[in-house]
Amino acid sequence: MLKIRKIVCTTFMTLLSVSLTLAGINGVSYADGGTVTGAVTVPLPKFKKDCVVYIENVPGNWPPTAGAQINQKGLIFIPHVLPVVANTAVEFLNHDNVLHNVFSPDKIAEKFNLGTWPPGEVKTYTFQQLGAATLLCNVHAEMEGYVVVLQNPFFAVTDENGSYTIKDVPTGSYNLLVWNKKYKGKPKQIVVNTGQSFQADFELKK
Ligand SMILES: [Cu+2]
The missing domain is CATH 1.20.5 (Single alpha-helices involved in coiled-coils or other helix-helix interfaces)
Incomplete structure (x- = not known):
């Protein structure tokens, strides 16, 4: 017994x-996860960078992205494109010696407007709905950035060569999508296996 x-x-x-x-x-x-990797091609090479490649849906309740920040420095939003998991509170920092503002004209971000603030202060907005939100500054018309709100943390931003790698993806079959501020790409069906790498390239067009 x-x-x-x-x-x-x-x-x-x-x-x-x-x-x-x-x-x-x-x-x-995930210890038993796989890797998804590849590259994007676009009509204009400068748009290779800052594409978000992501898995549409991965079952589970995914926690918000930790340490999500966008700086305003040299009159530029840095990073230019920030993917986050839904319900992430993004901190907006001002590193310039001028007043900056952040607002979004997009519904998925409730057309938020954080007002105007000097360097040293931090403002926060929590992105709850899935989709891409454009960020603008009403003091500097040339400033533009993006927050892409996703269901899960299995995403990557392409580098200047258009390359990306998503690591530790749970085993399964998924829809792999790509977001770009100017171009569109067709979704891909992918299969992720333990310890293996799945190659998926995107050809983006108007
Ligand atoms: Cu500004």
């Missing part, structure tokens, strides 16, 4: 440790 109890207990502990490993440290990293 004691022996059976010991076996049951050992089995339970093994299952517990396996499920903890699968859940990962913060619930985002």
Whole structure:
């Protein structure tokens, strides 16, 4: 009887440790995940950078993105494009010696307007709805940035070569999408397997 109890207990502990490993440290990293990687091509090379490649839906309740910040520095929004998980509070910082403002004309961001503030102060807006929100500054008409609000943290921003890599993606079949401020690309069906890399390239067009 004691022996059976010991076996049951050992089995339970093994299952517990396996499920903890699968859940990962913060619930985002998967020990049995795979990689999705590739590149985008666009009609104008300067738009290769700052495309967001993301998985449309990954089952689960994904926590907001930690440390999400956009700086206003040298009259530029940095980063130019910031992908976040829904319900992320993005901090807006002013690093210039002038007043800046941040507002969005987009419905998915409730057309928020954070007012005008000097360097040193921080304003925050929580993005709740999925989609892309344009950021503008009513003091400097040339300033423009984007927050792309997503369902899960399995996304990447393309570099100047148009390349991207999404790591630790849970095993499964998904829709892979791409967002660009100017061009559009067709969704791709992808299959992610443990320890493997899936290649997905996008050709963006008008
Ligand atoms: Cu400004």
